[in-house]
Amino acid sequence: MKVEARKRARKRLDERLRALQPAESFRAPPKGWVRALRDALGMTGAQLGARMGIRPQTVEAIEKSEASGTIQLSTLRRAAEALDCTLVYALVPNTSLEAAVNERARKIALRELKRVAHTMRLEAQGTGDADLEARVQAYIRDQLTERDLWSEK
Known part of the structure; x- marks a missing residue:
């Protein structure tokens, strides 16, 4: 089943990415990694250029573009290699991937259920909030697919 395979893939990615949390600890120095490493090594711009x-x-342009966030990954990789470093590139989610999927599904379910509840109230057939959580879970289970979660409506 594709849904279960994606769920397992999310879990594996969440486990791998957990080591990068908090991402704040990997924030680049103000002048960028290239400049910070070059300075720490006692290497001049001319020496790195060579x-x-x-x-x-x-080299100066590369350091400025890294600090401003406009550097190309291929250029950063070349600089890293020249500094005897390895470029590590990752996108680190702010929450777990599983939590992001669950949060998005819940948001959509609540939006749709509120729309239905409003229509039913207009028809004097209101539903109580007592069983809202059960209705949310049923909507997610019965109405949503993972592909539906990321389509903007």
């Missing part, structure tokens, strides 16, 4: 096969002015 290792990369580029001019010192280009």
Whole structure:
């Protein structure tokens, strides 16, 4: 079943990404990693440029583009290699992937159930909030597929 396979994949990714939490601890230094590492190694811009096969002015441009967030990954990878480093690239979710899927499903279910409840109230057939959680879970189970979660309506 595809749903179960995706759920297992989310769980595996959540486990792998947990080591990167909190992502705040991996925030780049103010002048960027290239500059911070180069300075820590005692390497000049000219020396890094020679290792990369580029001019010192280009090294300065690379460092500025990294600090401003406009550097290309391929350029950052080349600089990392010249600094004898490995570029590590990851997207770290703010919550677990499973929590994101569950939260999104709940949001959609509540929106749809409120719409139905409003219509029923207009027809004097209101539903109480007492069984709301059960209705939310039933809606998620019976009406939503994972593909529905990310379509904007």
